[in-house]
Amino acid sequence: MTGDVMAEAMKVSTQDDLLVLSFMDRSGSIAIAQIAGEFGMSKTQLAETAGIAAGTLYRVKSSDTAKTQGRLREMLEVIGRVVEWAGGKEQAMAWYRAQPIPAFGGRTAEALVKEGRASAVRDYLDHMALGGFA
Numbered sequence: 001m002t003g004d005v006m007a008e009a010m011k012v013s014t015q016d017d018l019l020v021l022s023f024m025d026r027s028g029s030i031a032i033a034q035i036a037g038e039f040g041m042s043k044t045q046l047a048e049t050a051g052i053a054a055g056t057l058y059r060v061k062s063s064d065t066a067k068t069q070g071r072l073r074e075m076l077e078v079i080g081r082v083v084e085w086a087g088g089k090e091q092a093m094a095w096y097r098a099q100p101i102p103a104f105g106g107r108t109a110e111a112l113v114k115e116g117r118a119s120a121v122r123d124y125l126d127h128m129a130l131g132g133f134a
Helices: 003-022 032-038 043-050 054-058 066-086 089-098 109-114 118-129
Strands: none
Touching: 003 066, 032 043, 032 066, 043 054, 043 066, 043 089, 043 109, 066 089, 066 109, 066 118, 089 109, 109 118
């Protein structure tokens, strides 16, 4: 990789890490109420967006499981990668939920993350950030 390409790749990685970190509590868990509040959602709406059973985010024990925390992290990582060019967190969430991605047959990032394909979305966004074509 050339220096410029490597710098851009590191910048993308740092942006999504910062968003995830901004929603972590002191114990290292993703703070569900904070995410819901930041994006103007109920916990039920957040659960739907992340592809988690609705009641899960209301139960402390369930909301701290590796599976739940992992899905929320994946969602935030994808959103974090588009915040800058989307124009902000709210716009990035709107893109995540509604914008069809041609390279994935018109599926949204939300649908792909729910299917367990967050890494494919991250790879696609990295490719686009480095000047690739959709």
